[in-house]
Amino acid sequence: MLAVSIFIHELGHLLCGMLVGVKARIFSMGYGRGIWKKKIGETTYQITAIPLGGYVMFKGDEYGKKLKGEPGELLSTPPLKRMIPVLGGPFANLILGFLLLFILELTGDNSPSNKIFIDPSIESVSQAYKSGLRTGDRITSINGNNTENFEELFTEIALSKGDPIQVTYLRDGQQNSVSIVPSMYSSGGRPAIGVEPAGERRVVATFTYGEQISEWLNQKLNQSGEADQFFEKQLQDQVAEGLIPEEVVKKYEEQTQSKELKSRAVQYLNDGDVILAVNGVDVGTIPELQKELGKYQNKSVQILVDRKTYPLITPWLTERKEITVPVIAADVIEFKNLRNNEFPILNQEILSLPAYDPELSKRLGNIRINDTFYKDVPSLVAAAKNVGSNTVKVSFSGREYLSEINVRPIGLLGFKPSIKFVAEYHNKEQSVGEALVGAGNKVYQNVATTLKGIGMLFSGLLSPKDNLSGPIGIVQVAGLSLEYGWQTYLDFVAKISIALMIMNLLPIPVADGGHIVMYAYEAIAGRPLPRKVMEAIFRVGFFFLIGLGIYVSFHDVLRFF
Template identity: 25%
Template sequence: MILLQTILAFMVALGTLVVIHELGHYTVARLCGVKVLRFSVGMGKVVFSRRFGPDQTEWAISALPLGGYVKLLDAREQDIGSLSEQELKREFCRQSVWKRIAILAAGPLANFLLAIVLFSGLYFHGVPEPVSKIQVSSEQSPAYVAGLRAGDLVTSVNNVPVLGWSDLRWKLMELALEKAPASLGVKRANRDRAGTYDQLTLSLPLDQLSSKDLEADFLSKLGMSISLPKATLAEVMPGGAGMKAGLKPGDVILQAGGKNLADAQQFTGMVRASAGQTLDLLVKRGVDELNIDAVPDVVEENGTKIGRLQVAMTGPEMQLIQTPLWQSVGRGTQKTWDTSIMTFKMLGKMLTGEVSWKNITGPITIADYAGQTSRTGAISYISFIALISISLGVMNLLPIPLLDGGHLLYYSLEVLTGKPVSERFGEIAQRAGAALLMTLMALAFFNDIVRLVS
């Protein structure tokens, strides 16, 4: 059932993005007066088609469901010798270079526009998000040395307001890529006056982070993590080790194995390390404190035996991020812009060797994420589609022959030189582009398989 949901979620996401991309090309081509012969979802042999409209455009579904295309009236691909003068005026190559640029750019721009619409809709609807309250791992960590303490609420980064945990992480990653310091606005509870807070400004250096750190959980390298509440049980699964021990929802675990617990994460770590062993717990239930002995079940995970009590813990403190429509559109546009720029920067760092090529993902990984986000909920799945739409737009703008960006490069050279690129140069570039794309696809599949196996 999970596999079926993953496949369905992937096909819906991919189909949506392909249709939107090609509709961009189709719409602008029609506006520019170019005749559209076929609109295909999928590549390869046409398996189903119908013709509609005054031009009898063929709307088709093709055999290979990874992509799509719009086929225009084009002298480079069709014999146009028998066409009337009126029809020849609608041929792609006879259009001005600016019309050709507009038609080619419309596909990626449609993907960016889709991302803006989706993000704007999410912000207008409201997105549940953990608050930007932090936990600091140790006194030796860069975060602690910078002055950050457990429970601090980060309210701004370089004077830009922080709206939640993911927003904080994103802003710090952007600065870390540039190895720029981060000035954090921090709200800290005043220990001497209950209910009051101090406003602080702290400088967090990020130049010590390596490119490899950015590929993983870079915040942990700084000694920062999301602040979790006390180890409080939200749910106790029937028949599990927790229920057998007498644990109940609402219990707060104060100690485990004689050690005071800072948060739920520490408790989870101790349970995992105590497979099949008795773990003595000090539990607060209402106003009472109880001693309970629990024996975590032995479960095998990735070849390692771990302990599980079959209980669910309460998560981090949450907030609903919701903005008026006009602000939502602005935020959606900014999010799309920032993500696009970040993607280009990461690609640039791959070319210079600063970031590993292991970050290139293919359809297997994308399908896996599609399945995971669809199971999490509509908000996560819509956010996933928006991010993949941005990635598709960026990829198609790369100056690689066969992609929209490669053709845009040709037409840009035509604008500069006043004459089109020679056919011989175009043929050589097309072959080189095909070889490069095949190499990138092979690398993406290889990375997918490695991730799947590991």
């Protein structure tokens, strides 16, 4: 997919070069040594052993002795005319993106509707929920801009910079309006109001490559579990003899608990398993799964999953399997109807503390119930259960409230959950002309959104670590998009192609935009920059791009492990 976008980009350079008489020395499909070559005229066409992407090398593309001033040389062509083959690459990416979006529009590609879903587990922190919006509402406009689908809704919120937005929505056929201040503490630092597209949801079990490799090695080297038992006994003996400090033991226990919560189920489930039912009961969201598992604490349950048959080759092909998995018992402490008499603005409907979170033990010093401090989490849970239906005084970091307390039993399997959903779509039928207009509007929206996003990255409103991806991350997302069908995949390819156009047009030395700036200077000044200056500028651009590539690839790899 990325390789195709790059190949089309280089083909654009070649064809636009031919258009203005600039000749290519080499046009390569892929990188490395050519395994098939054919010379036509002065151009050698080749396919390499690594047919990913490609490149074009023009005749006379370097200043120096090799530049003879002959017709067909890139740098012997007038600078304004020289820009055409350089612009050809980004233009080809634009055409590819437009054509793919046009095909999708013509074939009835439908975006997720503007009907929203608010996860019950985040209602206490959802800005939308606290402002009065509810699951099933349709957001029809934001700040006066119509939002026909969820993609438009998401874009308007994400580009709000955290400023208050005016949201118009429909509920039971009646139009309402409310002002919402987006939260800046969402994943990636993007403004968000705590809403998701409406549709069918399923919980997906995910494990990092590190966790999967660790489990594979454990199965090969420690099938009987004797190594774990030996290590545990050695640890207990050294603790009894006082050879290991108590704080070290405590930290080890926290790490073990955290590992169990994140990856214990890797013994039973595969990465990407979609959970459909527990003991025959259908489950969709994470709270539904945890609630159903809570009925079987410390017991084994039958989990019906949709499993990829060949995840690396055909991730869209699945088969249903029933797996027996033991349930980890856990509790959630819920502080309901929190009232602060001194500062009513601090009142909250509910505050949930997952008692199974290893980090909770570090925060116990800030939590009081009826002025009582609890030294460990089990003591806190026991005290919360004893409260019953009474209203008690609770304190968080010295801030006092009156509250009712409920301890809700749940069950866990031991994996990091994600959500897969089939959205409720905004259906539309359109003619060829309407499809052309729709594709053009989508291209415009993609360009405008990308440029505004780049501005927010430079201003610090968006985190580069969480919002930039390299080839590794792009391949991962492409694989996920394939699971949702060819339309989702083609839409992703179109967006990547348009993003490639924009990135290449940025005035970065080495990139196409950098060359355009150089040629524009030459056209205005009547002469090129001194050779040493150009070499220095391109050297800086080269190291910048290499550094950026290493940075985004490093964080892409971290997401895997």
